[in-house]
Amino acid sequence: MKILALYGSLRAASINSAVLRTVRYLAPASIEVRLFSGLGDLPLYNPDLESTLPAVAKQLRNEVAAADALLIASPEYAHGVTGTIKNALDWLVAFEGFVDKPVAVLNATPRAQHADTELRETLITMSATLIEAASITLPLPSANIGEAELLAMPEIVSLLSGVLTKVQRAVKWLPDMKPYLSSSLYIDSQHPAIVAQAAKLAEGYSDEEAIAKRCFEFVRDEIKHSWDYRLNPVTCKASDVLSHVTGYCYAKSHLLAALLRANGIPAGLCYQRLTIDGDPPPFCLHGLNAVYLEPYGWYRIDARGNKPGVAADFCPPLEKLAFPIMNSLEQDLPGIHAEPLPAVIKALTEHQTVEQVYHNLPDIDHQNQSV
Known part of the structure; x- marks a missing residue:
């Protein structure tokens, strides 16, 4: 080189x-x-x-x-x-x-x-x-x-x-990983506050797996889930999630992706389609991340935030997500996305309070798999 x-x-x-x-x-x-x-x-x-x-x-x-x-x-x-x-x-x-x-x-x-x-x-x-x-x-x-x-x-x-x-x-x-390393409107990894926080989390560490774990635990534990804590405002941009220290799962995944990318670690977004109350219907999307780690490849992590009954962790290559798939109608949606789904952006930018978002959680067309 x-x-x-x-x-x-x-x-x-x-x-x-x-x-x-x-x-x-x-x-x-x-x-x-x-x-x-x-x-x-x-x-x-x-x-x-x-x-x-x-x-x-x-x-x-x-x-x-x-x-x-x-x-x-x-x-x-x-x-x-x-x-x-x-x-x-x-x-x-x-x-x-x-x-x-x-x-x-x-x-x-x-x-x-x-x-x-x-x-x-x-x-x-x-x-x-x-x-x-x-x-x-x-x-x-x-x-x-x-x-x-x-x-x-x-x-x-x-x-x-x-x-x-x-x-x-x-x-x-x-260039294969460029989309998963790039800064964008909602995953604004080059925002000064994101860069500073990413550097703080990486300080004293050279191993990318250790840095990824630090970023994951920071978002999981220090950024409050908006609905769990009933916290406004509704955030979407990674830098806003960091600034207000709160976000729905989707917004928290934007922040984690930004922190990882700011540390030069490829990161994308993943989604699950889950029931809201435990029995279908209705359904909603759940947002999480995938991080690329050698020698594991893409590894899914869920920084939603733990609570009784939810215990996500970072332990590659074993996945320990917040929500297991419970029935045949729930599913892990395919693909690793470089940018948020339009339905997620719509839910987080068109509603003013966490209550409004909760009553309008994003979902997909189950038959056509479209948002």
């Missing part, structure tokens, strides 16, 4: 270039990390030069196209990214070889939050695939240290080695 590293400072003693050289040193034989050293030679971007591309701009585009992923580290100048890195990205805006390119962002200075946010926004606007799990802020004690000092810090070595592992995993899974 090939990673192209871009650093946004031209200083010889730049901490950002030192970080990327450290990453190159730590890379295993299976990963080639190449630092692009020509950003200072790029002329200011001018669309008129597209027909006769400067040699250094052509080289940049060729190396971006050949790379499996990009790794960018840039300092902050006056609450923004440097002109160096912005100019490089300007040369890539109209370049097809950049679209959907996996990109991870390293922030070498914890106080440089403005540039980090701005850089992420630019990359997303340019249709890059931001690898959130590998985009981290390093807890460096000083900006005046080099590779030798970085390599002598076990925590930094561990974090940067983890970045390489997560980039490699993302490249391996894309």
Whole structure:
């Protein structure tokens, strides 16, 4: 696998270039990390030069196209990214070889939050695939240290080695897993609050199974089921579920999917069709999740929230869901969905109170299996 590293400072003693050289040193034989050293030679971007591309701009585009992923580290100048890195990205805006390119962002200075946010926004606007799990802020004690000092810090070595592992995993899974790693309107895994909570849950853990379990238990135990606790407002977006600390099973599954995706773990949505009162009819949908874990593959988990008679757990490869199928008319609906079913969105967005949702729970056409 090939990673192209871009650093946004031209200083010889730049901490950002030192970080990327450290990453190159730590890379295993299976990963080639190449630092692009020509950003200072790029002329200011001018669309008129597209027909006769400067040699250094052509080289940049060729190396971006050949790379499996990009790794960018840039300092902050006056609450923004440097002109160096912005100019490089300007040369890539109209370049097809950049679209959907996996990109991870390293922030070498914890106080440089403005540039980090701005850089992420630019990359997303340019249709890059931001690898959130590998985009981290390093807890460096000083900006005046080099590779030798970085390599002598076990925590930094561990974090940067983890970045390489997560980039490699993302490249391996894309594009097949892209729908299950993407941020969207209701599974807004790139929302700052989601990213922060996902990072908090993953802190101190490198194993994806352990991280997935932490995310599952957080949503199951800390986010209150709206009907169990009679809590308003009705939530749907993952970030709203996190903000209000409540949601129906469907909304809780949106939050769990977002937290997993923010940690670079593929996650989707699953549904069951269950009786409401124990004897049919009526029926309603029940929302849960599937997470992709090596070596198990897709594994269903149910973060609905436990209560007397409900004891869902995370114990792969054994499934322990909230509700077993009790009769021939109930069923596990087929498929793993990257996005919520329209009937679920309708129920959660067209009703104002949890009582209204309860009396209008989503269901499907049993004969046609349509929503």
